[in-house]
Amino acid sequence: MAGLFYGLIDQTREFLRLPDAPVPSVGxxxxxxxxxxxxxxxxxxxTRKLKLAILNSFFNVECCVSGTHSMDLVALAPFGEYTVLPGLDCTFPGYVGLTNRIMxxxxxxxxxxxxxxKTxxxxxxxxxxxxxxxxxxxLVECEDGGCFPAHHVIVTVPLGFLKERLDTFFEPPLPTQKAEAIRKIGFGTNNKIFLGLRSPSGSQTASSSRWSPARLVQKLIGFLVLPPFESAHVLCGFIEVLLSLTQVLRRETQNPNSPRPGACCAPRWHSAPYTRGSYSYVAVGSSGDDVDLLAQPLPADGAExxxxxxxxxxxxxxxxxxHxxxxxxxxxxxxxxALWDTQAQLPEPAFLFWRLGTALISHVYHGVWSGRA
Structure with missing residues (x-):
């Protein structure tokens, strides 16, 4: 079933070079x-039901990889533009370590x-x-009334934030084409729930680096057993809807006496005001051209x-x-x-960096998993 599913995933990437895709979406x-x-x-x-259940689990994994609620929302024609960076994923203890090194x-x-x-x-x-x-x-106008005049501003806010504040965040409003690109590109939500356990819940199962639930609970696609930290063992579940994870663990480890987790950490990217989601995907009705449109600086007439x-x-x-x-x-x-190099007579610019809440100085909060690292 894995060979079938991922063989079909490989086929979806071939429509990038064809004039027409047979259907609108990957799903x-x-x-x-x-x-x-x-x-x-x-x-x-x-056996047929088991095969379909396994394929359904692969669908849920692919939703997590693509950052979408359904593969029916992901456009088929431009799907092949996404490129996997060669090499292994890099796992490190928290993104704050990365930003601290940059700082x-x-x-x-x-x-x-x-x-x-504000605007x-x-x-x-x-x-x-x-x-x-x-x-x-x-002029960067802050919510507390403070203002920062600038020659240039680099906006690194998540796409979900732009979607929500499109009508108020820029003055004058964005050009029609850029605004439409923001509306069309997809932006989904993936969350990870971290459960702290005093001891592994079921020695045989927990010793495995990864397992998938026999019965899926909403969008729960599996657990990763993270390396022990001091006396705690941590499970990381990639999910979109939080239900009773304790019951799930008891069922999947076949240990009805498994203790409740002593700690639970649950980020909520969709409700966080400065993110409103996790990361982007090329949705049905959009294309890579919309991504390029979003990347174009303003003004769009070729001026500075x-x-x-x-x-x-x-x-x-x-x-x-x-990356x-x-x-x-x-x-x-x-x-x-390049701009300032060709205008050496101008004063050296002072680059202003600011942070909106906890998210906007750098858009690097994605999960370290399945290439999204």
Whole structure:
């Protein structure tokens, strides 16, 4: 069943080079092909049901990988544009370690925290108090009333935030094509629930690096047993809906006396005000061209870039990944370096970094799993 499912996944990528896709979505294509295969199965009914259940679990895993609630929402034609970065996933203890290392190379007191941004005003003429007579085309207005004039602003907010605040976050509003691209690109939600256990729940099962529930609970697709931390053992479940995980663990480990977890950590990316989801995918009705549109700086008439866009949703090949977010940031930094290099008579720009709540200085919060790392 794994060979069948992932063989079909490989086939979906071939439609990138064809003029027309047979159906709009990846989910429709997979279900159509699986139905044709299932019609030729000769096993008894129980075996057929087991095969379909296994294939259904692969569907749920693929939803998690793609960051979508259903593969029916993922466009088939551009699916092959996503590129898997060669090499192994890199696991490290928390993204704060990464941002701390980046921060260590910056001068002190240049990063401003806890300054949620209300509106980015662009294509204007705003005075800089510290430089009388100088004007800036951009003004970053914060929710507390503070303002930062700037020559350039790099916006790295998650796509979910842009979708929610599209009508108020930019003044003047974004050009119609860019706004439409933001609306069309998909942005799903994946959450991980971490359960702290005093001891592994069922020695034989918990010693395995990974298992899948015999019966799926909503979008629960499995558990990872993480390395023990001091006296605690941690299970990581990739889920979208939190039900009674204690009951799930008891059922799947066949240990009705398994104790309740002593601790539970559950991020909520969809309800978090500065994320509103996890990462992007190319939805039905959108294409890689929309990703490129989102990445284009403003103004779009070829004039000096004022508002630049980075983040995983702006990388055509590596969307939904941390490396995509990182490379998009380098891309926009290179854009500004090239701009100022050709205008050496202008003063050296002061780059302003700010953080909206806990999310916006860098869009690198994705799960380290299945290539989304």
């Amino acid at each position: 429709e294509y997979l279900k159509r092909e699986i139905s044709q295969h299932a019609a030729g199965w000769t096993e008894d009914e129980e 260590a190379s910056l001068p002190e007191d240049v990063v401003v925290f806890n300054k949620p941004v 980015i005003h662009w294509n204007g003429s705003f005075r800089e108090a510290s430089s009388p007579g100088e004007t800036c085309p951009v 870039a004022q508002v630049l866009f980075a983040g995983e949703a702006t990388h055509r090949a590596f969307y939904s990944t941390t 995509g977010a990182l490379l998009s940031g380098w891309r926009e930094a290179d854009r500004l370096i």
